[in-house]
Amino acid sequence: MSLPDHPKTAARPAGLSVRFHWIRRFREGWAIFRENLIGRIGLMLLGLFGLMALCSFIPPLIDPMYHPMTGVDPAISHSTGPSLKHWLGTDFIGRDIFSQLLAGARIAFMVGLSSALISILLGTTIGMIAGYAGRIADTLLMRLADMIMVMPTLLVVLILASLFGQLSIWTIVLLIALFRWPGVSRVIRAQTLTLKQRPFIEAARVAGASHTRIIFRHIMPNVLPLSLLYMTFRVTSAIIIEAALAFLGFGDPGTVSWGMMLQWVWKTGHMFQAPYWLLPPGICISLLTLSFFMLGRSMDEVLDPRLRKEDTNR
């Protein structure tokens, strides 16, 4: 699960154009992306899950018994297999597994995207500051990054969850983000270092631009695509960590996440006898992370000019 941290981007020369033509770049990227099989599959899967997340609001409207957390089928008091009324069956107190699965998609997106966003914001800002400021700030920030990087995130969050009682889903999101920024900041720092040498930064400095202005106006637009790329990888790791945490019983009990569903199957002893309950959440976790990962890999190819080298100039 390490891969996201070290795509070849780490060693990439600053091949990004000085002036950023967003639209043109986007069009170009999209053209390449469209021909990428893995990217297409990823995007398709992602669309599917997105649809699931959007639809998660519907079942409770149909009948309160489809409420993923509190709704129970009055006629059913134990786990039953798929039926017309419950497409994927019910769990041990008669809640509908399909509506739980839909709600799980929403939670997964929420956890994945928000924690990735926070870690990317942190990582990008810290990376830019470290790279731009240099000297002591750089050393301190990068040592801090080193320190956090050697911590196994899941175990650390598990320790915290266990020590401070149950964590709410937002605390978990925040914790994951806090432990997942160093990889990003390292790459962004390297990128900033090369950008710093470029003439247009020099020009801006001579023209009297403030440091904040240089960082946010001139450096940030150039490192942003890289950050976005890393975000897709962070999404996958955040989803996996949240699921593992919930599975081990340290998740937020007030949310219906896929990991939580697996924990319910596991802890109530239905693991090996209710495949209709065990398989869907596990497959969903794997497929959603897979789709983000595929998206990231194909974006990597879009963003990395070196991988396109072979068909334009030699």
Next chain:
Amino acid sequence: MELNKYILRRLIEITVIFFVILTVLFLLFRLAPGDPVSRMVDPSMTAEDARRLIEQLGLDQPLGTQYIIYLKSFFSGDLGISFHYGVPVLDIIGERLPNTILLFTTSVILAALTGIFFGKIASWHKGKKIDSWLTIGALICHTLFLPWLALIIIWFFGYRIGWFPLNGILSPEIWTDPANGFFIRMLDVLHHMALPLMTLFIIHFGSYLLVMRSSMLETLKEDYIITARAKGLEEKVIRNHHAAPNAALPVVTSVALSLAFSINGGALTETVFSWPGIGRELVFAVSNNDYPLALASFLLIAIVVLLANLLVDILYAWLDPRIRY
């Protein structure tokens, strides 16, 4: 001698980082709500009993004193006595560590070797069917949800077809029978190792394959590959002799850099398979409020990761002459 200086600098850094982690964790454990005594839900345990136990465990001292006492004994090689097991922490770690090393290193090495092998094949056939299948397969392996996978593996291989033991590290039936010699006993351990090994292998294999594949694709664009081709060497020789050794280096780095992440998976696997290793012990110790054991296990993991990172940097410098410090 630049390298020596570099190693020295890194060692100092590692020491500092290590003690920062130690301090943070120490504080975290002591400041967190709950203590080992409050967990005992037993009406026989009176408030006086609880107070006396707290005092005997040294938890009544001020935080600073506790910290200094811990540091003192730490430097004299004593990591304290486990609150839960009542035996020295080092004894427990000494018992559990070999198991973890056995399982973890075997899985990482096997996964790296196969990952490198198939990554090589995938990159060599870039854009062909075999590449697509290998890449998609690796992506799926890489993103499988580990505990889920582990349980399904247990069910299928341990129960459904029943080739392997369900969990644990050995069969008591074999080990309690004095007739069984060392070889049979080792075989028994390996037999038990099969399923956790398979789980960790599947999870790691995918990522190593992907790293190898992209690293190999980069390498294939290097000038010395064109040289090799121009020399009229056979394709197989170019692939195995010229490209692969260079491309494998990033895989080695990724093994070390991803160690922290792999350890997560290791702990999950140990927990699900009841493999008596450090990761499982850490999870237990944490939920039992066994601070000395949890702290020591975590520090052990941290120092291993730190040193592994250093080792790989050195190894990398040694293997790839283009890198200098």
Next chain:
Amino acid sequence: MSIDSAIPRPLWGVMSRLLTYGLVICLLLTGGPACSRGKQAAALKIGLAEEPRTLNVWLASDANSQKILRQIYQPLYRPEPATLKLVPWLAESEPVFDPETVSYTVKIRPAKWSDGSDLTSADVAFTARLIKEFKIPRFSAKWSFVTRIETPGPRTVRYYLKAPTAVFLSRTLIGPVVQKKEWESVARAARQLEKPLAALLNHKIASPVSSGPFMLTQWRRGAYLHLQQNPHFFGRNLTIGGLQLGPHVENLLFKIYGTSDVAILALKKGAIDMFWQGIQPGYLDDLAKDPGVRTISSAKSALYFMGFNMRRSPFNDLALRQAAAALIDRDFILTRVLQGHGQKMFSVVPDENIFWSCPDVDRYFEGLPREDRIRRAYDILTRSGYSWEVPPVDASGQVQTASGLRLPNGAQMPRFTILTPPADYDPHRAISGLIIQEWLRELGMPAYARPMSFGALLQQVKERHDFDTFILGYGKLPIDPDYIRSMFYSKFDRPRGWNMSGYRNPEFDRLANASRKVIDPNQRRELIWDMQLLISRELPYLPIYKPALIEAIREDRFHGWVPMQDGIGNIWSFCRLRPTTLEK
């Protein structure tokens, strides 16, 4: 930096060699199953959920250590399975009480330790003195009223008490007896140290000297424990409590399974004969399909309850507690959460404890449907001056979603939490908390169920007293009901005390003190019943349910399990199990 040796090629050599080894290992692994069939058939294989903590009996506060140690260290008296009445075990007969000197005299059976030495009154007295001297937690409180211990003869022990105490027999004399020889030197060494108690608790016992049916042969940490028949077991062929004892099983093998699922698979596969751990009802359907597996449901001496913080508003108001009690539908929790495997509880003493449990406690609208419960709760609160912005029952008497509950003083009812253990620790309590939250919200109470880690939960409830309500449970209550006193006696309302609700009632204190001193069981029962009625009226705790203990065993290799409260894993079973002789 100079590099002058060849690395890459050797590196590849190593790698390819490793690959070869790997393949060889794989080949060996597939050949493995052939040798996994052991030769010893006489071992009873038991799955444990977790590794025992220790074999030091004074440290062993966890269930799994006790499961092992109960085979090793024996008490003077223990309850017999059918009636739960105490019968002499190591003791030869009932204790003789002398009212003059306030002393009990106990005669011991002729018995030997597993090392062949005699078990004498010296061992029994030593154990008691050790507990008293070191003030060993969990034990010392039971001995606090014993002033002096004498050994008039090698098989006679006499205990002098401060005052007649009801719990002396039922609580004090059921503790384990350890060997003097084994512990004397340990105690001596511990006394020299700065922290004698810690030294005693942390003393590592490699192989405890046993007086029970089994003794430890080997403990391979992380893997298994191996126990063998104790050739010197005093009970061999004796008949105690109407049951003739063995043991007939040569070996006990305890294996550790981290998760129930795997242990159940092992059971189905025949790798273990018993999983010594309660299992979730979810397994039952599946296990029923397996002819070799039998599941046994036993009553538990347990109490799962909702506790209220009576030290502060709003739950210091009886009406609010009663309303909550009216809203909680025990039937729902029993059928849904427990899947029908358990009992509803109305008194803090379980029904199975027939002698002590009071049948007349308030049952709080048992069997009433949801809407009626809301009406009753609405009535209770309206009468006490509570008001709503939107009341739960509208003018036409229809139940509707309530909101804006106001306390009698007119203030908005603040948010409050229902603390529960986390779902991985106990899914029942976590889910019950969630369901109760929904029920309370129907009445407009801003309830929030909050599962939190066990340690943190206990600290908040027991030490800091910073909570509104909680759901906790005692999984293993003693048979003697003296625990009611520790739960509600005003003296125990202090940090780390067991009076978690902060219940203070002089009337209760009086009853509790009196109940300790009455020796006659029937008289004492009157007092105990009064105490239960008081609790049921004032509701510091609202008893909710107790789960049944479901255990799964295989009967194809061993038979003769003895059913008993708290499960078949009792010493009687282990003394009576016999290998099923195969017909062929």
Next chain:
Amino acid sequence: MTLLDVKNLSISYQTRGGPLQAVEDISFALDKGKTLGFVGESGCGKSTIGLALMGLLPPNTTVTSGSVRFNGSDLLSLSEEKLRQVRWQKIAMIFQAAMNALNPVHRVSDQVAEAILAHTPGISKTDALAQVRELFDLVEIPIKRMNDYPHQYSGGMKQRAVIAMALACRPDLIIADEPTTALDVIVQAQILDEIKSIQKELNLGILFISHDISVVADVCDHIGVMYAGQLVEYGHRREVFESPGHPYTQELVGSHQALLGAQCQPQSAPSAAPNLLSPPPGCRYCDRCKEGGDTCRTEAPQWIELSDNHRIFCCHRDPEE
């Protein structure tokens, strides 16, 4: 005797935007023991020619037309296996950026021996290494450094090793692609001298590719100047260097001389080369040309013979002028 005869060679890349003409309609010939130099800025297609001759074009690249005859046989129609045997045996290559042309994880001697082993059936490794020793002697690398790894060599030594490697199988033709670019001036001169002397000794044909016209002029018998995939001037060294006919050659020579005269800048900063995806119909150099008229943009340029040994590809200059 003609060693290499290339006629109307065109090579194109497949790109997302359509085929890209990297090399267009190029013809030249090389005699045994002679040297032909190609000069041009990076991306003009000169390296592509080298790769095409070796049969090492990347997969997305095809020879669209033309013929390559080497010692009388058609190289383009050879099978992959045949081609593999011709490589290094008959045509060897000295790569640009020798730094990266050696595999960092193998000993230098092994890398040279490898070429010998691959093309001499039945030769033992010891014999191959003995040959390597001779080669190293020839290129003046101390024998005791033979078993070093590439990173232990200096830049000049690496370049020598690459030359030794090229000579390993005694080829008839060596394609030298920027062999001295990364080296400092003194080493560069040494290497060039060495190449010249070895060429004399072994009677090699050399195709010399460089962006530096002075180097080419120093080494070669004939010079071809390339611009944007086309050959724009071809002729004898002296004539091309001393009286360049094409404006682009003039620019190249001019900037070179200006550099020699120091202190002044190149005459013109080269602007971007034309887009080769859709090349303009007229002369490709016209945007940068100082002499071009309007007709240059629309009319295709023609080959103009300046002398027997000198021709240019231009549209506005009359031969009489």
